[in-house]
Amino acid sequence: xxxxxxxSINGIFVEVEDGTTILDAARKAGVxxxxxxxxxxxxxxxxxRVCVVEVAGQKRLAAACATPCEEEMEIFTNSLNVLHxxxxxxxLLLSEHxxxxxxxxxxxxxxxxxLASDYKILKQDFIRLVPFKNxxxxxxxxxxxxxxxxxxxxxxxxxxxxxxxxxxxxxxxYKGDLMKITTFFEKPMNDVVCSTCGQCIxxxxxxxxxxxxxxxxxxxxxSDKTKHVVVQTAPAVRVGLGEELGLGQGVRVxxxxxxxxKRLGFDAVMDTDFTADLTIMEEGTELxxxxxxxxxxxDPAVKLPMATSCSPGWIKYIExxxxxxxxxxxxxxxxxxxxxxxxxxxxxxxRNLDPETIVSVSIMPCTAKKFEAARPExxxxxxxxxxxxxxxxxxxxxxKQAGIDFMKLDDMHxxxxxxxxxxxxxxxxxxxxxxxxxxxxxxxxxxxxxxxFENLNITPVRGMDGVKEASIKIENPLKEWAFLDGVELKxxxxxxxxxxxxxxxxxxxxxxxxxxxxxxxxPGGCLGGGGQPIPTSxxxxxxxxxxIYAEDEGMPLRKSHQNPEIIKIxxxxxxxxxxxxxxxxxxxxxxxxxxx
Amino acid sequence: MNxxxxxxKSLADQHGRSRHNLLPILQGVVEQEKYLSEYSMIEIxxxxxxxxxxxxxxxxxxxxxxxxxxxxxxxxxxxxxxCSMKGKNQVLLAIQDMLKIGVGETTPDGTFSLxxxxxxxxxxxxxxxxxxxxxxxxxxxxxxxxxxxxxxxKKKEGGSYDN
Numbered sequence: 001x002x003x004x005x006x007x008s009i010n011g012i013f014v015e016v017e018d019g020t021t022i023l024d025a026a027r028k029a030g031v032x033x034x035x036x037x038x039x040x041x042x043x044x045x046x047x048x049r050v051c052v053v054e055v056a057g058q059k060r061l062a063a064a065c066a067t068p069c070e071e072e073m074e075i076f077t078n079s080l081n082v083l084h085x086x087x088x089x090x091x092l093l094l095s096e097h098x099x100x101x102x103x104x105x106x107x108x109x110x111x112x113x114x115l116a117s118d119y120k121i122l123k124q125d126f127i128r129l130v131p132f133k134n135x136x137x138x139x140x141x142x143x144x145x146x147x148x149x150x151x152x153x154x155x156x157x158x159x160x161x162x163x164x165x166x167x168x169x170x171x172x173x174y175k176g177d178l179m180k181i182t183t184f185f186e187k188p189m190n191d192v193v194c195s196t197c198g199q200c201i202x203x204x205x206x207x208x209x210x211x212x213x214x215x216x217x218x219x220x221x222x223s224d225k226t227k228h229v230v231v232q233t234a235p236a237v238r239v240g241l242g243e244e245l246g247l248g249q250g251v252r253v254x255x256x257x258x259x260x261x262k263r264l265g266f267d268a269v270m271d272t273d274f275t276a277d278l279t280i281m282e283e284g285t286e287l288x289x290x291x292x293x294x295x296x297x298x299d300p301a302v303k304l305p306m307a308t309s310c311s312p313g314w315i316k317y318i319e320x321x322x323x324x325x326x327x328x329x330x331x332x333x334x335x336x337x338x339x340x341x342x343x344x345x346x347x348x349x350x351r352n353l354d355p356e357t358i359v360s361v362s363i364m365p366c367t368a369k370k371f372e373a374a375r376p377e378x379x380x381x382x383x384x385x386x387x388x389x390x391x392x393x394x395x396x397x398x399x400k401q402a403g404i405d406f407m408k409l410d411d412m413h414x415x416x417x418x419x420x421x422x423x424x425x426x427x428x429x430x431x432x433x434x435x436x437x438x439x440x441x442x443x444x445x446x447x448x449x450x451x452x453f454e455n456l457n458i459t460p461v462r463g464m465d466g467v468k469e470a471s472i473k474i475e476n477p478l479k480e481w482a483f484l485d486g487v488e489l490k491x492x493x494x495x496x497x498x499x500x501x502x503x504x505x506x507x508x509x510x511x512x513x514x515x516x517x518x519x520x521x522x523p524g525g526c527l528g529g530g531g532q533p534i535p536t537s538x539x540x541x542x543x544x545x546x547x548i549y550a551e552d553e554g555m556p557l558r559k560s561h562q563n564p565e566i567i568k569i570x571x572x573x574x575x576x577x578x579x580x581x582x583x584x585x586x587x588x589x590x591x592x593x594x595x596x
Numbered sequence: 597m598n599x600x601x602x603x604x605k606s607l608a609d610q611h612g613r614s615r616h617n618l619l620p621i622l623q624g625v626v627e628q629e630k631y632l633s634e635y636s637m638i639e640i641x642x643x644x645x646x647x648x649x650x651x652x653x654x655x656x657x658x659x660x661x662x663x664x665x666x667x668x669x670x671x672x673x674x675x676x677x678x679c680s681m682k683g684k685n686q687v688l689l690a691i692q693d694m695l696k697i698g699v700g701e702t703t704p705d706g707t708f709s710l711x712x713x714x715x716x717x718x719x720x721x722x723x724x725x726x727x728x729x730x731x732x733x734x735x736x737x738x739x740x741x742x743x744x745x746x747x748x749x750k751k752k753e754g755g756s757y758d759n
Contacts, residue, residue: 168647173656184648185634185663192649596638596648 022064037154095126098149106207140188143196151208157200166498169194197313198367198530236365236429236526239547244396250543255411273421275335280560285577305514312372313521323592340385365529391531420565423558431495431525432461435518466499631662667709675712679723690737
């Protein structure tokens with residue numbers, strides 16, 4: 001039983017558990033204290049001082065985020081002293097911030113700008129330090145742009161990179177007025193261990209870290225009459241786009257999103273979910289082949305556990321940190337890249353188009369997808385498989401630019417050929433989704449029966465635990481899979497790279513004996529991706545996950561192998577899973593990278 | 597193998613391989629090499645299983661852990677107010693004039709590097725400077741030229757690396 005203590009905030013009495021911070025207690029009492037360096041996903045830093053409050057009997061102001069309540073504490077959050085100090089603190093932060101707001105990508109969605117607006121910082125008493133400092137803008141990464149002149153050194157990105165992702169690409173270097181957020185030897189982000197996941201962007205309160213945007217390029221392509229512009233949308237975008245357009249958290253907008261994309265002028269609006277189903281066919285078959293090679297043929301060259309390869313942040317991470325374990329990765333491309341390769345081959349052929357004229361655009365909840373699309377090997381169609389990758393946020397910007405009243409749009413359906421999908425594909429957007437989708441198909445492929453969970457919902461792999469485990473015993477398989485009789489298929493799911501590292505360490509130490517593991521770079525899976533609406537928090541991610549699973553339940557088909565367009569593509573074009581054509585278009589290889 | 601790698605391994609054996617052993621290892625490398633190269637930092641990170649960025653962040657925080665190539669003798673002249681009042685600028689000019697380098701630079705032969713430092717605690721004997729670990733006080737342009745000449749001769753004789 002935790003001890004309760006009584007405190008008063010601005011004269012309001014509240015009872016809180018011992019150890020509660022002043023910030024949390026105030027929120028409970030309905031008092032809002034502004035914050036900047038504080039983030040629910042991260043440890044407390046207490047360095048920005050924006051949340052200072054007055055505590056009766058104490059001479060100095062206390063940082064509300066970092067001070068625990070004490071019995072009978074009397075707290076004032078809006079005394080004149082606090083208001084003046086807070087205003088001065090914001091002014092000091094602004095004196096070191098390149099406040100060229102109108103030409104900033106984060107204009108209108110910047111926490112510092114909002115504070116400056118709330119507290120009406122109309123004049124600047126402090127010397128503006130920006131012109132005196134020699135700032136660099138790092139534009140080398142295809143995913144992330146880092147502009148030090150906008151950095152207020154709150155270190156949210158550093159904590160994100162270390163605590164959520166365990167990557168530590170970003171660090172705090174130097175001291176005092178020279179202190180800055182940088183990488184090893186101040187190298188460009190593109191040259192260090194950065195996984196390009198974009199979580200630093202999602203957690204940055206200013207415009208110091210933003211995605212590299214391709215909005216203008218996509219507008220150019222759309223208006224070019226000689227080009228046929230094909231767009232695909234990832235599963236998690238349909239539960240994030242509404243949020244970015246002000247419809248609230250965890251709202252599904254699939255039909256409206258399709259309608260908006262058509263209004264924007266895309267020639268074909270199709271679905272990454274289609275290639276998610278295709279991924280399950282390929283990856284599921286690959287898993288079965290690997291199981292056979294290991295359990296029956298005892299082939300030492302084939303490795304188990306097999307790890308999923310849908311998350312490009314995870315791929316870049318394992319390439320950097322565990323280059324000796326690349327054989328464990330499924331050779332399947334991510335759904336985005338499968339779509340790209342098919343758009344300029346299968347789709348081009350079916351529509352009688354010259355692939356040269358096709359521009360392939362993808363809408364992703366992810367910044368690592370931008371890096372993935374730019375990988376040199378991703379041109380198996382003979383062209384760049386995916387030309388431009390936009391984040392959910394960039395799509396929302398385009399919709400606003402085009403003057404589309406999103407709320408008033410009627411729902412529309414994806415275009416045929418590569419637009420049909422199942423519930424198994426949409427759950428790719430949540431942590432555990434790829435695993436669940438794969439199990440639904442693999443189990444049925446092997447036994448001829450539905451996976452033994454109520455209503456196909458494999459609940460052990462759902463939820464927000466960092467590492468989840470599940471196992472399914474295979475009984476009475478079909479004749480060709482007789483060797484799997486009695487085998488307990490052991491699976492694990494990890495999201496957030498810090499959890500991925502835990503699983504990898506347990507594999508390396510030999511403690512774990514999994515067969516199949518799903519890895520997602522971002523917390524919560526793609527729905528918490530680096531390209532999703534800002535802000536993010538555990539609660540917001542939970543709402544998005546709920547929306548994803550509701551979308552799945554509402555689908556008439558919920559198993560990838562039932563998708564009629566999947567059946568058609570194998571019949572008309574690919575042959576069968578892991579066929580020569582699939583290998584050429586849908587599979588890839590990986591590159592060992594330097595850890596340091 | 598690179599001698600730095602051996603040095604780092606033996607330092608790690610001596611001090612331990614946890615995160616909090618980083619500082620003595622960094623100091624040990626600087627003592628031998630005068631500075632921490634990119635290569636040394638990567639090797640230290642590898643040895644201690646730390647992110648390279650963290651090693652870099654720690655190294656750049658401390659004034660006496662250099663991360664750029666330094667000469668055999670690092671001159672650190674006090675830049676604080678008492679030394680300035682007592683004629684540090686003339687001393688600095690004498691050094692720059694004699695060695696033909698500015699603050700932050702190293703002589704082409706790799707003998708001297710010239711840096712400024714915060715207060716050395718020798719205000720009562722200002723101006724003061726350090727050459728590696730040796731303190732020199734009550735400096736005048738004549739005196740500093742004498743000191744530098746001594747180090748130049750030391751180098752010609754192939755004197756030891758310490759101090």
